[in-house]
Amino acid sequence: MELNYVISITDRDQIQELAALFQSLELNMGLAMLGKGTATSEQLSIYGLSNTEKAIVSTVADGESARQLFRAAKRKLFMDIPGNGIMLTVPIKSVGGGRTLAYLTGNKTPAGGAPDMNFEHELIIAVLNEGYSDAVMDAARTAGAGGGTVLHARGTGTKQAEKFFGVSLAEEKDILYIVATAQQKAAIMTAINKTTGAGTKAGAICFSLPVSQVIGLRKMDDN
Structure with missing residues (x-):
C-alpha cells in the first residue's frame, strides 16, 4: 500500500x-505545530506578502486519499498558487504493526509494495542551536534555497554525541524545513555544513527526505 506523510x-x-x-x-491522524517563516524583508516586499506566523499541519494518507487531499487543498485553500502555503508528501516505507496500519488507513486492505524513492524534490531538515536559524537560512540561500520554515524544539541528545562529535542536542533547538529540488539538495546541505555546521556556533546537522508530490513552490525562470 502506498502510504504518505503529508x-x-x-x-x-x-x-x-x-x-x-x-x-x-476520514484521515484519522492530524498534528499541528507552530513555526515561523524565513522570508527576508526584500522577498516579502517583492511578492507583496506579510511576515505571518506559520503552522505545520500533518497527517498520514494512502495514495488515493493524498491525491484527493491535494485536489481539495487547491480548490478550497488555493495552495497551488504561490504564497498560499506548501503541501508535500513524504513516502512512508513501513509502520509499526497491523493495528497502526489499520488506524492510519481506516482499515483499508493493504495492497502494493514499497514506493519508488526517486523524486524531483526533497525536504531538507536542519537541526540547529536556538537563535541561529537566520544564519543557517542565509547559508542555504547561497546555494539556491528560496525559503524555509522554523520550528522550536528541545533536544534529548546523549553525552556521547557531544563528547565525540561536538554536537549537543540536550538543549533548546530550532528545526528548519527547506523544500528544494533534488538537484539543489546536495549544494544546499554542503553550504549549511560548511559555514554553520557541527563545530560552529549554529551547530547545524542536516538530512533530507524524498518528496513524492508538492504544490505551492514558486516557479523560477530557467534564466
Missing part, C-alpha cells in the same frame, strides 16, 4: 480549514 506549511489561520479537509477524507 506536511502542510501555511498561515496559522488555516489550521481549522486543513483539519476539516482531513476529516472530510
